[in-house]
Amino acid sequence: MNETLVLLPPAVEPGRLVRSAGEGRHALSGASMGTHWSLDLSGDADPQALEALIEAELGAVIREMSQWEPESEISRFNRAEAGSWRELSLGFFHVLRAGLAMARATGGAFDPTLGAVVDLWGFGPVAVKHFPPLPEELEQARAQSGWEKIELDEVNRRACQPGGLQLDFSGIAKGHALDRVARALEQAGYRSFLFELGGELIARGLKPDAFPWWVELELPPGAELAPIRVGLLDLAIATSGDYRRYVDMDGRRMAHSIDPRSGAPLVDAPAAVTVLHSECMIADALATAIMVLGREAGMALAERAQVAAIVTERDGQGWQRTLSSYARMMAES
Structure with a gap:
């Protein structure tokens, strides 16, 4: 069995290594924005107030975007x-x-x-x-x-x-929604939580046991690769992939992502691109851009942006995984 690859940020501001006051632990979930959300929060809290806060922020994103x-x-x-x-x-x-x-x-x-x-x-x-x-x-x-x-x-x-132009925030709005919920929770005094929306995640603070929020990245179906476990310390994760929403045309897989250069859906794109960033909005948009660019140009973008990025591809005979230099640094920390 492949050994799990563990990623941890090499440095975190000491002031962010905090836990919430109180002994409470709350697990909540709901539906919004055409998908599902979940919250794991440490500390004393009113569950109904937490749910109302989350729904208010997500509802605002829907009304806007x-x-x-x-x-x-x-x-x-x-x-x-x-x-x-x-x-x-x-x-x-x-x-x-x-x-x-x-x-x-x-x-x-x-x-x-x-x-x-x-x-x-x-x-x-x-x-x-x-x-x-x-x-x-x-x-x-x-x-x-x-x-x-x-x-x-x-x-x-x-x-x-300018006339006839149609904005579409589907590659960035969900990440913004996670940032928005995280900010609202922090402003309400909560310092330790993991929030997930449609497969994207954002974490703040430490768990009650003083460990980071551990998250195992989802592998594309059939990918025989080592699991990746990430310790989220004030980080967000966004993933773009072709295995959840796609259509087959003439034997080729077309992802539900448009290549702006051709105006057509991506064909034979990477199976998955995962990006870690302090802002989920940025991770969301970068994951989309790297999917469009492909492994070589996409990794060059990740290096310029100095982010941890992971590209998973089918190579015809199996699977290939490529990590940006910052992701490799996290694996070595």
């Missing part, structure tokens, strides 16, 4: 007239600005403006008429997309709708 809600902030922006400036909520502006910065840093491998293209492939809230989409429809959708078309007004927290 869900394309499935016709009156959400993102849906209203997508319907706005060409040339109109829209004042944005703090959370929406934060995610849009981060998404555009990620697009710039990745050369467009991450692009939050592909909503029209995503809809044509049936991955959004709009029912598709043709699959695959007609070439002329795809060409028009791509012409309406592009992160360079968005203009931000930082001072007044506004963005301009």
Whole structure:
């Protein structure tokens, strides 16, 4: 049996190595954002208040960033007239600005403006008429997309709708939601918890036994690789993969992720990309970008960003796993 690979951050601020006051331990779960969430929290707390806090934060993200809600902030922006400036909520502006910065840093491998293209492939809230989409429809959708078309007004927290552009935050909003819940829990005085939403995780503080929150990474089905166990100390984990949501076309696996360079779903992409970062929003977006770029260019991005990244691939005869230098440093710490 393969020996478990253990990853620990090489350094953590001493002030973050804390445990919550009290002897309580709370395990809660629920459903939101089209998926499930769970919380493992140490310390004295009112479970009903915890659940209300989490649902409030996740509900705010839905109202701001869900394309499935016709009156959400993102849906209203997508319907706005060409040339109109829209004042944005703090959370929406934060995610849009981060998404555009990620697009710039990745050369467009991450692009939050592909909503029209995503809809044509049936991955959004709009029912598709043709699959695959007609070439002329795809060409028009791509012409309406592009992160360079968005203009931000930082001072007044506004963005301009250039006309027909459809924002899609599916590669970043879930990570933002985890950050948002973690921040709300900390502001409420909780210092030790592990929160999970749709397979992404964020942790704060230490468990009652003074150990980190241990998480074992999910392996793609059939992957005969050593398990990876991560000690989460003020870290978040996000994973993009092709084994949960995909379609088979002409014998090739197409992931439910769009390559902005082609306007088509990823074909024969890595089976999984996992990124660790202090912000789950950044880990979420980077995992998507590395999936799009592939192992070689994706690892170059991980090195530039100085993050722990793990790429798992099918190599035709078996499985291959590649760790960024920071991930290898965590394994050696």
